[in-house]
Amino acid sequence: MKVRVKIRRFNPETDRKPYWATYNVDADPSDRVLDLLVQIKAHQDGSLTFRRSCAHGICGSDAVVINGRNRLACKVLVKHVGKNIVVEPIRGLPVIKDLTVDMETFFAHYRAVLPWLINDDPPPYAERLQDPEARERFDDTTKCILCACCTTSCPSFWAQDSYLGPAAIVQAHRFIFDDRDQGAQVRLAILSDKDGVWRCRTIYNCVDACPRDIDITRAIGEVKKAILLGGVGSS
Numbered sequence: 001m002k003v004r005v006k007i008r009r010f011n012p013e014t015d016r017k018p019y020w021a022t023y024n025v026d027a028d029p030s031d032r033v034l035d036l037l038v039q040i041k042a043h044q045d046g047s048l049t050f051r052r053s054c055a056h057g058i059c060g061s062d063a064v065v066i067n068g069r070n071r072l073a074c075k076v077l078v079k080h081v082g083k084n085i086v087v088e089p090i091r092g093l094p095v096i097k098d099l100t101v102d103m104e105t106f107f108a109h110y111r112a113v114l115p116w117l118i119n120d121d122p123p124p125y126a127e128r129l130q131d132p133e134a135r136e137r138f139d140d141t142t143k144c145i146l147c148a149c150c151t152t153s154c155p156s157f158w159a160q161d162s163y164l165g166p167a168a169i170v171q172a173h174r175f176i177f178d179d180r181d182q183g184a185q186v187r188l189a190i191l192s193d194k195d196g197v198w199r200c201r202t203i204y205n206c207v208d209a210c211p212r213d214i215d216i217t218r219a220i221g222e223v224k225k226a227i228l229l230g231g232v233g234s235s
């Protein structure tokens, strides 16, 4: 089938403003949008710039806006988006070139929530055991691949990029509700600050955008509740 791919392009070093470029591509319905980008770069315009690594929905590096929705280009099939495909960079982060954005703000917010296990107890002889019910409490938020689809679909982040954003809160949730971790109070203090969870207006864009189907708004709600209760509690 013939597919028309319209891409928002911009090279800050040579262009005064972004522009649209259109490419006609032969595609199979089962091709992924990422395949089309690779084909365009290989056969039509080698200067087209985008990120990708695994091509299998794991690394999170190819988040873009496809027909108006934040998606991983490697997980969207042509048959699901039709013959006219519009691809743009994710919003709210500076464009380095074409579909590649500067992720530094995003990862600074990630680092700000201390996304690692904090436990000052002496290490046990073997692993730190955890029962299945305790593990289940934060299972959903372990699925995050840091693609930024959620944060860059969030109007609160667009309005104020100092807002830590849904991805950072999801990462914090993963450790706050881990009963082996001892850093919950520190993280809750960070997240109760002016750029933390209270900037979430429960818009649900993040839930729609997440390629891992994480119930992000629920996770943010659980963090808000923990802040209000002064701790994690038992459920």
Ligand code: FES
Binding pocket: 051, 052, 053, 054, 055, 056, 057, 058, 059, 060, 061, 062, 072, 073, 074, 075
């Ligand atoms: S290229 Fe790794 S998630 Fe798409």
